[in-house]
Amino acid sequence: xxxxxxxxxxxxxxxxxxxxxxxxxxxxxxxxxxxxxxxxxxxxxxxxxxxxxxxxxxxxxxxxxxxxxxxxxxxxxxxxxxxxxxxxxxxxxxxxxxxxxxxxxxxxxxxxxxxxxxxxxxxxxxxxxxxxxxxxxxxxxxxxxxxxxxxxxxxxxxxxxxxxxxxxxxxxxxxxxxxxxxxxxxxxxxxxxxxxxxxxxxxxxxxxxxxxxxxxxxxxxxxx
Ligand code: SAM
Numbered sequence: 001x002x003x004x005x006x007x008x009x010x011x012x013x014x015x016x017x018x019x020x021x022x023x024x025x026x027x028x029x030x031x032x033x034x035x036x037x038x039x040x041x042x043x044x045x046x047x048x049x050x051x052x053x054x055x056x057x058x059x060x061x062x063x064x065x066x067x068x069x070x071x072x073x074x075x076x077x078x079x080x081x082x083x084x085x086x087x088x089x090x091x092x093x094x095x096x097x098x099x100x101x102x103x104x105x106x107x108x109x110x111x112x113x114x115x116x117x118x119x120x121x122x123x124x125x126x127x128x129x130x131x132x133x134x135x136x137x138x139x140x141x142x143x144x145x146x147x148x149x150x151x152x153x154x155x156x157x158x159x160x161x162x163x164x165x166x167x168x169x170x171x172x173x174x175x176x177x178x179x180x181x182x183x184x185x186x187x188x189x190x191x192x193x194x195x196x197x198x199x200x201x202x203x204x205x206x207x208x209x210x211x212x213x214x215x216x217x218x219x220x221x222x223x224x
Contacts, residue, residue, distance in 0.1 A: 002029075002071035004099045005078040006092055008085040008111030009042055011214075012189035016112045022046050024109065028078040032067075034091055038082050055079065060091050064098045071104045085113040089133040089158050114187055115156045118216035121194045122154070122182030125220070129154040135167060145174040152221040164211040165203070171219060172199040180220035186213040 005024050010016040025031055025048045032055035033039035039052060055063060071077065079086045079095060085108070086092035099106045119126050130153050135141055148155060159167050164183075171179070177200040184194045191213065195205050199219075 001104060002073070002075040002077065003105045003107065004071060004095065005076070006086045006096065006106070006108040007078045007080050008109060008113060009039075009080050009083060011083045011112045011114050011187055012192075014042075014045060016188060017042075017046060018109065018111050020109055021111055022048065025050055025078055025080070028076045030075065030077050032077055032079045032095075034081045034086075039080055042080075050078075055091060055095070057091050060094050064094060067095060068098050068102050068104065071099065072102065083112075083114075085111060088113050088115070088131075112188070114158070114184075114214070114216050117187050118182070118184035118194075118218055119154065119156055121184055122218040123196060124154045124180060124182060124218055126154060129156060131156045134158050137163075141170075145170055149174045150222060152224045154221055155219045157217040157219070159215045159217055161211040161213060161215060164215055164217075165206055167217065168199060168203045168206065171217075172203060175199065175219065175222070182218040184216045184218070185211070187216065189213070 005028060007021050007024055009021065025043065028050060031043065031050050031052050033052050034056045036052045036054050067077065079092055081090035081092065084090065087096060096106055115131055119129060130151060132155055135157060136144055177198060179199050181199050181202050182194055182196040183202055186192045195202050
Protein backbone atom coordinates (compact mmCIF):
# COMPACT_ATOMS: atom_id res chain seq x y z
CA UNK A 1 0.00 0.00 0.00
CA UNK A 2 1.22 3.50 -0.82
CA UNK A 3 0.44 6.65 1.09
CA UNK A 4 -0.60 10.28 0.73
CA UNK A 5 1.24 13.07 2.54
CA UNK A 6 -0.28 16.55 2.73
CA UNK A 7 2.63 18.95 3.02
CA UNK A 8 2.23 22.61 4.04
CA UNK A 9 4.48 25.15 2.29
CA UNK A 10 5.32 28.77 3.26
CA UNK A 11 2.69 31.52 2.97
CA UNK A 12 5.40 34.10 2.22
CA UNK A 13 8.57 33.57 4.20
CA UNK A 14 10.60 30.65 2.84
CA UNK A 15 12.19 30.15 6.26
CA UNK A 16 8.85 28.71 7.41
CA UNK A 17 9.45 25.55 5.35
CA UNK A 18 9.92 22.75 7.89
CA UNK A 19 12.81 20.27 7.82
CA UNK A 20 10.30 17.43 7.67
CA UNK A 21 8.45 18.99 4.72
CA UNK A 22 11.74 19.06 2.78
CA UNK A 23 12.57 15.46 3.78
CA UNK A 24 9.14 14.12 2.80
CA UNK A 25 9.09 16.00 -0.53
CA UNK A 26 12.52 14.53 -1.34
CA UNK A 27 11.47 10.97 -0.45
CA UNK A 28 8.05 10.57 -2.10
CA UNK A 29 7.61 9.20 -5.64
CA UNK A 30 5.60 12.16 -6.99
CA UNK A 31 4.69 15.64 -5.73
CA UNK A 32 1.16 16.69 -6.72
CA UNK A 33 1.05 20.48 -7.04
CA UNK A 34 -1.69 23.04 -7.65
CA UNK A 35 0.60 25.06 -9.94
CA UNK A 36 3.70 23.21 -11.13
CA UNK A 37 5.46 26.48 -12.09
CA UNK A 38 5.02 28.05 -8.63
CA UNK A 39 5.91 24.82 -6.84
CA UNK A 40 8.79 24.13 -9.25
CA UNK A 41 10.51 27.28 -7.95
CA UNK A 42 9.97 26.23 -4.33
CA UNK A 43 11.30 22.73 -4.94
CA UNK A 44 14.32 24.10 -6.79
CA UNK A 45 15.09 26.45 -3.88
CA UNK A 46 15.22 23.49 -1.48
CA UNK A 47 17.06 21.25 -3.99
CA UNK A 48 14.14 18.80 -4.23
CA UNK A 49 14.24 16.87 -7.51
CA UNK A 50 11.08 14.76 -7.13
CA UNK A 51 8.84 14.67 -10.25
CA UNK A 52 5.92 17.14 -10.16
CA UNK A 53 2.40 16.42 -11.40
CA UNK A 54 -0.34 19.01 -11.67
CA UNK A 55 -3.38 18.55 -9.40
CA UNK A 56 -5.76 21.48 -9.19
CA UNK A 57 -9.47 22.31 -8.89
CA UNK A 58 -10.03 21.76 -12.63
CA UNK A 59 -8.55 18.25 -12.86
CA UNK A 60 -8.75 16.85 -9.31
CA UNK A 61 -12.06 15.00 -9.87
CA UNK A 62 -10.73 13.30 -13.00
CA UNK A 63 -7.51 12.20 -11.32
CA UNK A 64 -8.98 10.59 -8.21
CA UNK A 65 -9.42 7.00 -9.47
CA UNK A 66 -5.99 6.91 -11.15
CA UNK A 67 -4.20 8.26 -8.08
CA UNK A 68 -6.02 5.88 -5.74
CA UNK A 69 -5.07 2.96 -8.01
CA UNK A 70 -1.38 4.04 -8.03
CA UNK A 71 -1.36 4.31 -4.23
CA UNK A 72 -2.96 0.86 -3.93
CA UNK A 73 -0.06 -0.40 -6.06
CA UNK A 74 2.45 1.17 -3.65
CA UNK A 75 3.12 4.73 -4.92
CA UNK A 76 3.77 7.39 -2.32
CA UNK A 77 2.50 10.88 -3.14
CA UNK A 78 2.81 14.28 -1.49
CA UNK A 79 0.25 16.98 -2.17
CA UNK A 80 1.21 20.65 -1.92
CA UNK A 81 -0.73 23.81 -2.79
CA UNK A 82 0.57 27.20 -3.93
CA UNK A 83 0.93 28.31 -0.30
CA UNK A 84 -0.02 27.10 3.16
CA UNK A 85 -1.73 23.85 4.06
CA UNK A 86 -3.36 21.84 1.24
CA UNK A 87 -7.15 21.40 1.60
CA UNK A 88 -7.49 24.62 3.62
CA UNK A 89 -9.35 26.76 1.02
CA UNK A 90 -7.24 24.82 -1.52
CA UNK A 91 -7.44 21.48 -3.36
CA UNK A 92 -6.90 18.42 -1.18
CA UNK A 93 -10.18 17.45 0.43
CA UNK A 94 -11.37 15.22 -2.45
CA UNK A 95 -8.12 13.27 -2.64
CA UNK A 96 -7.95 12.90 1.15
CA UNK A 97 -11.52 11.58 1.26
CA UNK A 98 -10.83 9.16 -1.61
CA UNK A 99 -7.78 7.81 0.27
CA UNK A 100 -9.76 7.42 3.50
CA UNK A 101 -12.55 5.59 1.66
CA UNK A 102 -9.96 3.23 0.14
CA UNK A 103 -8.05 2.56 3.39
CA UNK A 104 -4.98 4.36 2.08
CA UNK A 105 -2.91 6.01 4.81
CA UNK A 106 -3.02 9.82 4.89
CA UNK A 107 -0.64 12.00 6.88
CA UNK A 108 -0.85 15.79 7.05
CA UNK A 109 2.33 17.43 8.28
CA UNK A 110 1.89 20.45 10.58
CA UNK A 111 3.12 23.71 9.10
CA UNK A 112 2.25 27.10 7.63
CA UNK A 113 -1.35 28.21 7.22
CA UNK A 114 -2.62 31.80 7.20
CA UNK A 115 -5.55 31.58 9.59
CA UNK A 116 -3.69 30.48 12.74
CA UNK A 117 -1.28 33.46 13.03
CA UNK A 118 -4.12 35.86 12.08
CA UNK A 119 -6.39 34.43 14.79
CA UNK A 120 -3.69 34.49 17.44
CA UNK A 121 -2.48 38.02 16.44
CA UNK A 122 -6.04 39.35 16.65
CA UNK A 123 -6.22 39.32 20.43
CA UNK A 124 -9.83 38.12 20.07
CA UNK A 125 -10.97 35.03 22.04
CA UNK A 126 -9.48 31.92 20.42
CA UNK A 127 -10.53 29.20 22.86
CA UNK A 128 -13.38 28.53 20.42
CA UNK A 129 -13.55 29.82 16.85
CA UNK A 130 -15.04 29.06 13.42
CA UNK A 131 -13.08 29.04 10.18
CA UNK A 132 -15.31 30.29 7.34
CA UNK A 133 -12.72 30.53 4.54
CA UNK A 134 -14.02 32.60 1.59
CA UNK A 135 -17.62 33.82 1.85
CA UNK A 136 -19.89 32.88 -1.07
CA UNK A 137 -19.57 35.67 -3.66
CA UNK A 138 -23.22 35.95 -4.73
CA UNK A 139 -25.56 33.01 -4.20
CA UNK A 140 -25.87 32.13 -0.52
CA UNK A 141 -23.91 35.13 0.73
CA UNK A 142 -26.83 36.88 2.43
CA UNK A 143 -28.04 33.64 4.05
CA UNK A 144 -24.54 32.96 5.40
CA UNK A 145 -24.20 36.51 6.74
CA UNK A 146 -27.58 36.25 8.48
CA UNK A 147 -26.52 32.96 10.11
CA UNK A 148 -23.14 34.36 11.14
CA UNK A 149 -24.74 37.44 12.72
CA UNK A 150 -25.87 35.06 15.52
CA UNK A 151 -22.48 33.32 15.87
CA UNK A 152 -20.97 33.82 19.35
CA UNK A 153 -17.53 32.33 18.55
CA UNK A 154 -14.73 34.29 16.89
CA UNK A 155 -14.96 33.95 13.09
CA UNK A 156 -12.09 33.72 10.61
CA UNK A 157 -12.39 34.59 6.90
CA UNK A 158 -10.10 34.67 3.88
CA UNK A 159 -10.56 37.54 1.44
CA UNK A 160 -8.91 38.97 -1.68
CA UNK A 161 -7.74 42.61 -1.67
CA UNK A 162 -10.28 43.84 -4.22
CA UNK A 163 -13.23 42.43 -2.24
CA UNK A 164 -12.02 43.43 1.24
CA UNK A 165 -13.93 46.72 1.53
CA UNK A 166 -17.15 45.20 0.19
CA UNK A 167 -16.91 42.35 2.70
CA UNK A 168 -16.12 44.66 5.63
CA UNK A 169 -19.08 46.83 4.61
CA UNK A 170 -21.34 43.76 4.64
CA UNK A 171 -19.99 42.77 8.08
CA UNK A 172 -20.77 46.27 9.42
CA UNK A 173 -24.28 45.99 7.96
CA UNK A 174 -25.01 42.50 9.34
CA UNK A 175 -22.92 42.43 12.56
CA UNK A 176 -23.04 46.12 13.55
CA UNK A 177 -20.35 48.82 13.24
CA UNK A 178 -19.19 48.34 16.85
CA UNK A 179 -18.20 44.69 16.42
CA UNK A 180 -14.50 44.02 17.20
CA UNK A 181 -12.39 42.98 14.21
CA UNK A 182 -8.78 42.35 13.28
CA UNK A 183 -7.42 42.31 9.74
CA UNK A 184 -4.00 40.75 9.09
CA UNK A 185 -2.28 41.32 5.76
CA UNK A 186 0.84 39.88 4.17
CA UNK A 187 1.53 37.50 7.05
CA UNK A 188 5.19 36.41 7.31
CA UNK A 189 6.13 38.90 4.53
CA UNK A 190 8.00 42.22 4.53
CA UNK A 191 4.87 44.38 4.84
CA UNK A 192 3.05 42.24 7.40
CA UNK A 193 0.52 44.33 9.32
CA UNK A 194 -2.46 43.76 11.64
CA UNK A 195 -5.17 46.41 11.97
CA UNK A 196 -7.47 46.04 14.98
CA UNK A 197 -10.52 48.01 16.13
CA UNK A 198 -14.26 48.20 15.58
CA UNK A 199 -15.63 47.47 12.11
CA UNK A 200 -16.22 51.22 11.63
CA UNK A 201 -12.59 52.03 12.55
CA UNK A 202 -11.04 49.31 10.39
CA UNK A 203 -13.27 50.26 7.43
CA UNK A 204 -12.15 53.86 7.79
CA UNK A 205 -8.51 52.71 7.78
CA UNK A 206 -8.91 50.76 4.52
CA UNK A 207 -10.99 53.49 2.90
CA UNK A 208 -7.98 55.79 3.44
CA UNK A 209 -5.33 53.20 2.59
CA UNK A 210 -6.31 50.96 -0.34
CA UNK A 211 -6.03 47.22 0.53
CA UNK A 212 -3.01 45.53 -1.06
CA UNK A 213 -1.71 41.98 -0.63
CA UNK A 214 -3.32 38.96 1.02
CA UNK A 215 -5.79 39.26 3.89
CA UNK A 216 -7.27 37.28 6.77
CA UNK A 217 -10.24 38.84 8.58
CA UNK A 218 -10.97 37.87 12.19
CA UNK A 219 -14.32 39.00 13.65
CA UNK A 220 -15.35 38.79 17.30
CA UNK A 221 -18.51 36.76 17.99
CA UNK A 222 -21.87 38.19 19.04
CA UNK A 223 -21.91 38.96 22.76
CA UNK A 224 -24.07 36.31 24.39
N1 SAM B 1 -4.02 26.95 1.93
C1 SAM B 1 -3.83 28.31 2.41
C2 SAM B 1 -3.69 28.29 3.94
O1 SAM B 1 -3.37 27.24 4.49
O2 SAM B 1 -3.84 29.33 4.56
C3 SAM B 1 -4.93 29.22 1.93
C4 SAM B 1 -5.05 29.32 0.44
S1 SAM B 1 -6.33 30.40 -0.10
C5 SAM B 1 -6.42 30.00 -1.81
C6 SAM B 1 -5.51 31.96 -0.19
C7 SAM B 1 -5.98 32.93 0.88
O3 SAM B 1 -5.30 32.67 2.11
C8 SAM B 1 -5.67 34.40 0.56
O4 SAM B 1 -6.68 34.98 -0.26
C9 SAM B 1 -5.66 35.01 1.94
O5 SAM B 1 -6.97 35.23 2.41
C10 SAM B 1 -5.02 33.87 2.78
N2 SAM B 1 -3.56 34.04 2.83
C11 SAM B 1 -2.63 33.25 2.25
N3 SAM B 1 -1.39 33.72 2.53
C12 SAM B 1 -1.54 34.83 3.28
C13 SAM B 1 -0.63 35.75 3.88
N4 SAM B 1 0.68 35.64 3.73
N5 SAM B 1 -1.15 36.78 4.60
C14 SAM B 1 -2.49 36.91 4.75
N6 SAM B 1 -3.38 36.07 4.21
C15 SAM B 1 -2.93 35.03 3.48
